[in-house]
Amino acid sequence: xxxxxxxxxxxxxxxxxxxxxxxxxxxxxxxxxxxxxxxxxxxxxxxxxxxxxxxxxxxxxxxxxxxxxxxxxxxxxxxxxxxxxxxxxxxxxxxxxxxxxxxxxxxxxxxxxxxxxxxxxxxxxxxxxxxxxxxxxxxxxxxxxxxxxxxxxxxxxxxxxxx
Amino acid sequence: xxxxxxxxxxxxxxxxxxxxxxxxxxxxxxxxxxxxxxxxxxxxxxxxxxxxxxxxxxxxxxxxxxxxxxxxxxxxxxxxxxxxxxxxxxxxxxxxxxxxxxxxxxxxxxxxxxxxxxxxxxxxxxxxxxxxxxxxxxxxxxxxxxxxxxxxxxxxxxxxxxxxxxxxxxxxxxxxxxxxxxxxxxxxxxxxxxxxxxxxxxxxxxxxxxxxxxxxxxxxxxxxxxxxxxxxxxxxxxxxxxxxxxxxxxxxxxxxxxxxxxxxxxxxxxxxxxxxxxxxxxxxxxxxxxxxxxxxxxxxxxxxxxxxxxxxxxxxxxxxxxxxxxxxxxxxxxxxxxxxxxxxxxxxxxxxxxxxxxxxxxxxxxxxxxxxxxxxxxxxxxxxxxxxxxxxxxxxxxxxxxxxxxxxxxxxxxxxxxxxxxxxxxxxxxxxxxxxxxxxxxxxxxxxxxxxxxxxxxxxxxxxxxxxxxxxxxxxxxxxxxxxxxxxxxxxxxxxxxxxxxxxxxxxxxxxxxxxxxxxxxxxxxxxxxxxxxxxxxxxxxxxxxxxxxxxxxxxxxxxxxxxxxxxxxxxxxx
Ligand SMILES: Cc1ncc(C[n+]2csc(CCOP(=O)(O)OP(=O)(O)O)c2C)c(N)n1
Numbered sequence: 020x021x022x023x024x025x026x027x028x029x030x031x032x033x034x035x036x037x038x039x040x041x042x043x044x045x046x047x048x049x050x051x052x053x054x055x056x057x058x059x060x061x062x063x064x065x066x067x068x069x070x071x072x073x074x075x076x077x078x079x080x081x082x083x084x085x086x087x088x089x090x091x092x093x094x095x096x097x098x099x100x101x102x103x104x105x106x107x108x109x110x111x112x113x114x115x116x117x118x119x120x121x122x123x124x125x126x127x128x129x130x131x132x133x134x135x136x137x138x139x140x141x142x143x144x145x146x147x148x149x150x151x152x153x154x155x156x157x158x159x160x161x162x163x164x165x166x167x168x169x170x171x172x173x174x175x176x177x178x179x180x181x182x
Numbered sequence: 183x184x185x186x187x188x189x190x191x192x193x194x195x196x197x198x199x200x201x202x203x204x205x206x207x208x209x210x211x212x213x214x215x216x217x218x219x220x221x222x223x224x225x226x227x228x229x230x231x232x233x234x235x236x237x238x239x240x241x242x243x244x245x246x247x248x249x250x251x252x253x254x255x256x257x258x259x260x261x262x263x264x265x266x267x268x269x270x271x272x273x274x275x276x277x278x279x280x281x282x283x284x285x286x287x288x289x290x291x292x293x294x295x296x297x298x299x300x301x302x303x304x305x306x307x308x309x310x311x312x313x314x315x316x317x318x319x320x321x322x323x324x325x326x327x328x329x330x331x332x333x334x335x336x337x338x339x340x341x342x343x344x345x346x347x348x349x350x351x352x353x354x355x356x357x358x359x360x361x362x363x364x365x366x367x368x369x370x371x372x373x374x375x376x377x378x379x380x381x382x383x384x385x386x387x388x389x390x391x392x393x394x395x396x397x398x399x400x401x402x403x404x405x406x407x408x409x410x411x412x413x414x415x416x417x418x419x420x421x422x423x424x425x426x427x428x429x430x431x432x433x434x435x436x437x438x439x440x441x442x443x444x445x446x447x448x449x450x451x452x453x454x455x456x457x458x459x460x461x462x463x464x465x466x467x468x469x470x471x472x473x474x475x476x477x478x479x480x481x482x483x484x485x486x487x488x489x490x491x492x493x494x495x496x497x498x499x500x501x502x503x504x505x506x507x508x509x510x511x512x513x514x515x516x517x518x519x520x521x522x523x524x525x526x527x528x529x530x531x532x533x534x535x536x537x538x539x540x541x542x543x544x545x546x547x548x549x550x551x552x553x554x555x556x557x558x559x560x561x562x563x564x565x566x567x568x569x570x571x572x573x574x575x576x577x578x579x580x581x582x583x584x585x586x587x588x589x590x591x592x593x594x595x596x597x598x599x600x601x602x603x604x605x606x607x608x609x610x611x612x613x614x615x616x617x618x619x620x621x622x623x624x625x626x627x628x629x630x631x632x633x634x635x636x637x638x639x640x641x642x643x644x645x646x647x648x649x650x651x652x653x654x655x656x657x658x659x660x661x662x663x664x665x666x667x668x669x670x671x672x673x674x675x676x677x678x679x680x681x682x683x684x685x686x687x688x689x690x691x692x693x694x695x696x697x698x699x700x701x702x703x704x705x706x707x708x709x710x711x712x713x714x715x716x717x718x719x720x721x722x723x724x725x726x727x728x729x730x731x732x733x734x735x736x737x738x739x740x741x742x743x744x745x746x747x748x749x750x751x752x753x754x755x756x757x
Binding site for chain 2: 028029032033036037040044074077078081082084085087088089090182
């Protein structure tokens with residue numbers, strides 16, 4: 020079962036390696052991980068996507084909480100939440116396919132942010148499934164580069180996760 | 183709060199902070215990166231530095247000091263090889279949750295990352311085996327970081343904390359200010375247990391027909407022996423301790439049914455298997471304790487009290503978890519039991535004790551007492567008798583460790599000092615140094631094997647320098663006995679590299695370090711030799727007992743078996 024964990028942690032050098040080290044040392048699995056400082060520069064917010072049985076995810080949560088640099092851990096899976104990921108994708112676009120690709124980008128509400136005679140760079144946000152779906156509509160041979168940020172998540176409603 | 187008017191150097195701040203923290207001893211070894219600190223140590227006498235002979239020895243000595251006192255052990259080593267040599271000791275403390283603060287020197291901040299002379303990434307190397315670690319990049323952070331290190335090491339579930347200090351930080355100056363307390367938003371250990379959970383547990387405990395108390399090192403670390411004894415006596419239930427928990431409940435008490443686990447007693451393991459309510463207190467369901475998880479306590483409702491939430495339901499699903507400091511939780515639990523109208527079921531309990539006594543009748547720890555070849559068990563029994571059960575016993579790892587645990591009955595906590603979690607050979611001698619420094623008037627015995635002892639034998643020199651009259655008992659079977667035992671059982675007696683060839687003459691070895699050595703080859707001489715060693719109370723005496731080479735540790739639950747599937751010694755093997 021896939022879980023999205025939201026962490027607040029001290030913005031200290033080494034904090035990220037404590038989290039990633041924990042996952043490798045205990046054989047937990049990370050699908051994606053994003054981290055950046057918040058409005059309070061001493062606090063970073065991390066979104067971590069993992070998967071495992073309920074027991075394993077419970078252990079992951081407990082071990083994350085145990086890390087001295089971690090201030091708070093919330094499993095977004097327990098509430099209604101929104102997740103988004105940003106993708107930048109470079110596509111070879113020549114001749115007939117230029118129009119076709121542009122149409123697809125519009126359907127998926129992406130934006131073309133760089134154009135050459137033979138290529139586009141497309142910016143697209145959405146949940147992981149949407150980005151996967153867009154990639155599937157393209158001819159693999161035409162994909163030059165894919166850059167994805169990994170998932171960021173936030174719970175719906177006015178309740179906030181604060182340090 | 184202690185504060186200076188003038189700026190002082192980082193090295194002086196370091197020493198002042200240790201003094202303000204109440205540190206008695208620092209176990210260490212100098213080198214380039216910590217020379218400013220060593221200079222500052224030279225100029226004061228508030229903190230006593232003990233010069234070991236290898237940094238592993240420093241960490242184990244500090245660890246022995248911590249285990250026997252409950253206070254944090256303090257270590258100071260240089261960068262690079264000093265830090266890497268300390269890692270085994272740090273990991274040893276980590277797996278047994280022992281509070282240590284280990285200071286490692288580091289190359290100057292400007293050189294970090296340049297592969298400078300004696301540079302290692304001490305923070306990276308120790309990260310997986312510490313509770314937390316810090317790199318101090320600015321002298322103004324030094325005092326507060328030291329405060330945090332001691333706070334983190336000693337609170338919640340204790341553990342080692344490493345503080346890496348670059349050389350320039352110890353040369354820079356600032357005003358020194360040591361805070362009395364420290365608050366960290368990201369670190370707030372729980373103390374009180376949830377009262378609803380405790381009440382729920384009390385109901386289950388009082389309703390039990392075949393109850394079992396299973397307690398671990400957490401009771402010792404949490405200073406909760408008194409509360410545990412009150413609970414156990416009040417209930418009249420049987421109790422077993424893990425290897426790490428021995429001494430938390432008096433080993434001579436009739437409710438104590440021995441250690442459990444791989445080399446636990448028959449009665450303790452059978453009672454685990456058959457119990458209907460298991461109360462786990464400050465124990466972590468280690469694989470050496472549980473055996474095959476599929477077969478673990480099949481009939482029991484499990485209650486687990488632990489300060490570390492991540493210990494709960496890690497290996498075994500728990501029915502009633504209680505997160506909190508063991509001492510607080512047991513205090514509350516005892517009160518609820520006293521207030522409760524229910525009482526333990528006396529009839530069921532009498533039946534249960536009858537069953538346990540039947541198991542005890544097997545006499546699972548019996549050995550051949552008539553043997554003229556020295557039986558290792560006999561040596562431990564004699565040490566127990568002649569020290570009246572009051573000595574501090576440190577040990578290494580192997581058969582001798584198990585025999586010490588089985589045959590020395592510990593009536594007090596913090597007297598049994600061994601590396602249970604990591605199983606570090608070489609631990610016993612340096613640990614005994616830390617214990618002896620902390621308890622100069624008590625008898626400290628290091629029970630070791632001839633293979634383990636040589637792993638940190640250089641510390642005999644430290645013992646000489648500081649006049650530490652430890653007694654060492656080698657159960658010398660000329661084998662890495664525990665390895666040989668596994669090879670006998672599971673590898674068809676192919677004794678691959680477990681025979682200790684080219685052993686030193688331990689008597690001469692002890693003498694060459696300025697100590698006394700006695701070789702004992704006959705059962706009849708065991709008692710006299712121990713008496714002789716104890717009588718020389720200002721000397722380190724090494725007793726080299728030449729023991730039966732073929733003796734094995736029984737009972738034994740083989741890896742992957744259930745508690746009820748124990749092997750007893752061959753002549754007593756159950757059908
Ligand atoms: C540092 C280290 N290396 C290897 C081992 C594996 N090991 C466990 S017990 C043992 C043999 C110990 O032999 P000895 O000290 O003579 O004790 P005995 O079992 O004979 O009592 C070994 C090699 C270990 N525990 N620690």
